[in-house]
Amino acid sequence: MPSAEDFACAEQPVGSPGPGEVLLRNLYLSIDPAIRGWMSDAKSYLPPIRIGEPIRSGTLSQIVASDAEGWPEGLIVQALAAWESYSVVPTHNLHGKVRPIAGIPLHAMLSVLGGTGLTAYFGLLEVGNPRAAETVVVSAAAGGVGSIVGQIAKIESCQTVGLTGSDEKCAWLVEELGYDLAINYKTANLRAALAKSCPRGIDVFFDSVGGEILNTALTRLAHHGRVVLCGAISQINAPELPPGPSNYLQLLAKSARMQGFTTLDFANRYDEARERLAGWIIEGKLRYRDDIVEGLDRAPEHLLRLFSGEHRGKLMVKLAEAEV
Amino acid sequence: MPSAEDFACAEQPVGSPGPGEVLLRNLYLSIDPAIRGWMSDAKSYLPPIRIGEPIRSGTLSQIVASDAEGWPEGLIVQALAAWESYSVVPTHNLHGKVRPIAGIPLHAMLSVLGGTGLTAYFGLLEVGNPRAAETVVVSAAAGGVGSIVGQIAKIESCQTVGLTGSDEKCAWLVEELGYDLAINYKTANLRAALAKSCPRGIDVFFDSVGGEILNTALTRLAHHGRVVLCGAISQINAPELPPGPSNYLQLLAKSARMQGFTTLDFANRYDEARERLAGWIIEGKLRYRDDIVEGLDRAPEHLLRLFSGEHRGKLMVKLAEAEV
Numbered sequence: 001m002p003s004a005e006d007f008a009c010a011e012q013p014v015g016s017p018g019p020g021e022v023l024l025r026n027l028y029l030s031i032d033p034a035i036r037g038w039m040s041d042a043k044s045y046l047p048p049i050r051i052g053e054p055i056r057s058g059t060l061s062q063i064v065a066s067d068a069e070g071w072p073e074g075l076i077v078q079a080l081a082a083w084e085s086y087s088v089v090p091t092h093n094l095h096g097k098v099r100p101i102a103g104i105p106l107h108a109m110l111s112v113l114g115g116t117g118l119t120a121y122f123g124l125l126e127v128g129n130p131r132a133a134e135t136v137v138v139s140a141a142a143g144g145v146g147s148i149v150g151q152i153a154k155i156e157s158c159q160t161v162g163l164t165g166s167d168e169k170c171a172w173l174v175e176e177l178g179y180d181l182a183i184n185y186k187t188a189n190l191r192a193a194l195a196k197s198c199p200r201g202i203d204v205f206f207d208s209v210g211g212e213i214l215n216t217a218l219t220r221l222a223h224h225g226r227v228v229l230c231g232a233i234s235q236i237n238a239p240e241l242p243p244g245p246s247n248y249l250q251l252l253a254k255s256a257r258m259q260g261f262t263t264l265d266f267a268n269r270y271d272e273a274r275e276r277l278a279g280w281i282i283e284g285k286l287r288y289r290d291d292i293v294e295g296l297d298r299a300p301e302h303l304l305r306l307f308s309g310e311h312r313g314k315l316m317v318k319l320a321e322a323e324v
Numbered sequence: 325m326p327s328a329e330d331f332a333c334a335e336q337p338v339g340s341p342g343p344g345e346v347l348l349r350n351l352y353l354s355i356d357p358a359i360r361g362w363m364s365d366a367k368s369y370l371p372p373i374r375i376g377e378p379i380r381s382g383t384l385s386q387i388v389a390s391d392a393e394g395w396p397e398g399l400i401v402q403a404l405a406a407w408e409s410y411s412v413v414p415t416h417n418l419h420g421k422v423r424p425i426a427g428i429p430l431h432a433m434l435s436v437l438g439g440t441g442l443t444a445y446f447g448l449l450e451v452g453n454p455r456a457a458e459t460v461v462v463s464a465a466a467g468g469v470g471s472i473v474g475q476i477a478k479i480e481s482c483q484t485v486g487l488t489g490s491d492e493k494c495a496w497l498v499e500e501l502g503y504d505l506a507i508n509y510k511t512a513n514l515r516a517a518l519a520k521s522c523p524r525g526i527d528v529f530f531d532s533v534g535g536e537i538l539n540t541a542l543t544r545l546a547h548h549g550r551v552v553l554c555g556a557i558s559q560i561n562a563p564e565l566p567p568g569p570s571n572y573l574q575l576l577a578k579s580a581r582m583q584g585f586t587t588l589d590f591a592n593r594y595d596e597a598r599e600r601l602a603g604w605i606i607e608g609k610l611r612y613r614d615d616i617v618e619g620l621d622r623a624p625e626h627l628l629r630l631f632s633g634e635h636r637g638k639l640m641v642k643l644a645e646a647e648v
């Protein structure tokens with residue numbers, strides 16, 4: 001588990017963009033479990049953050065200087081940048097130009113219309129591939145991704161069950177987000193509760209938690225069930241690799257699959273996803289909650305809140321206002 | 325691990341088929357890892373064999389009495405029956421009528437043209453979905469299923485690597501079955517050997533072994549790799565559920581999937597698969613080896629050989645000749 005002492009603030013001159021690069025003024029930082037993964041030396045889809053380097057982060061940023069055609073100054077972009085006031089990045093780190101939408105605040109471009117929403121959208125619809133009337137179970141259901149997954153599943157006419165760690169969050173899932181059922185995994189017998197709430201088995205298990213929650217859910221998979229691997233927040237701070245899910249052979253017994261993904265796999269479809277997500281927000285079918293603190297110095301504490309399980313919705317840090 | 329003392333022979337009157345049933349004279353018993361799974365109380369796609377019941381088994385059988393339209397006396401069928409001289413089964417336990425093929429012995433209908441070949445065919449082509457020039461790694465590569473998987477992968481123009489437990493079987497894989505490379509997992513450093521033999525990673529890992537072999541292969545998956553779960557012979561006799569693959573999050577890092585299946589999922593396509601398999605045999609592209617002992621009383625010892633890792637190809641027990 002990282003602690004506040006593992007982080008330090010440093011001042012450096014603002015860089016200048018070279019050919020094919022832009023200088024960004026970062027407006028919001030996205031606080032995601034992926035950051036903790038990048039802090040590890042384990043091999044992943046991106047290289048580890050090295051000691052002394054700024055923390056890699058999804059951001060909502062404004063281009064303030066550009067040496068890249070098609071990326072003019074003033075443009076607001078989603079980017080893979082860092083916990084910095086200003087970042088120089090190559091254009092392949094820019095994940096789309098942000099067009100503000102009437103009635104939707106800018107920071108939503110980093111949550112429900114950003115990586116969080118895209119993760120929920122592609123993970124559920126493309127990897128989980130739910131069909132109407134199927135049962136979709138979501139772990140970390142009150143988190144940034146999970147709170148959106150359940151609502152998309154409902155839009156797709158699925159039966160939805162959310163797993164979360166307090167009765168208060170259970171109530172929020174059902175009353176505000178429209179989950180059909182919610183289970184407090186800290187107080188319930190999860191196996192029995194899943195058996196009761198998913199009498200025909202779990203068709204799609206959208207998992208961001210791993211560990212015993214995943215292992216228990218595997219025992220309740222339906223025939224041809226699909227486990228969407230989005231993360232393993234329960235294991236992300238483990239000093240050694242924890243045991244894998246001993247029930248993995250349920251995948252064989254149920255002709256089921258377990259599949260990982262990143263939104264980068266669907267990079268050519270971000271616009272389509274954002275358009276549909278924005279449409280659902282405007283129609284009132286999709287709610288979201290952004291948990292925002294202000295100031296670069298507060299980024300470490302906000303990251304640590306991700307692991308405490310007390311937050312609801314998407315965590316982000318506000319650094320600056322966009323300039324018009 | 326079962327022992328010979330766990331089995332007993334018993335005589336009972338031969339039954340008569342009721343409506344929708346047939347009486348089979350069993351010609352060959354198929355000795356498969358699935359039998360060991362059915363002996364366990366763990367929930368699976370078929371109920372456990374109860375103590376005192378005959379051992380459920382794939383068979384090649386001849387109908388000797390019938391009360392089912394379309395299933396006349398004399399017909400030779402693949403069936404899900406039991407370790408019995410005669411079995412009464414409902415027609416839904418009959419998996420296709422066997423049409424002998426010139427130049428292919430009848431018992432091949434239980435191996436390369438039976439469940440073993442169908443498992444290799446659908447598991448590799450439909451679940452693994454290999455594309456030309458991809459790298460396909462097969463565990464238990466000298467076993468009944470594995471020996472066929474590698475050859476189909478080669479027919480599909482893949483690079484093939486077989487894992488097996490002796491240098492002699494390695495030589496057989498390469499020289500007789502046409503595997504590009506073989507690794508003796510008992511003497512090699514498997515991780516290093518996979519890194520060397522699969523420089524672009526493993527696109528398809530066809531796994532019948534589980535345990536450390538699966539866990540190591542996960543670390544070498546290519547982006548969008550596919551793990552085909554066919555079984556876990558290394559765990560099948562474990563008294564308690566062994567830990568799962570601790571590297572399962574490699575599925576996330578590689579946007580990869582792990583998927584189980586049974587041939588029953590493809591029951592409406594058995595004829596297509598048999599036709600293609602038979603075509604490859606006749607063209608000389610597909611070799612197979614059946615390891616046959618005679619006599620119902622030898623079935624237990626033959627089943628135990630499945631776990632010793634010393635056999636090559638498909639194990640079966642011959643009970644009787646077909647009558648013409």
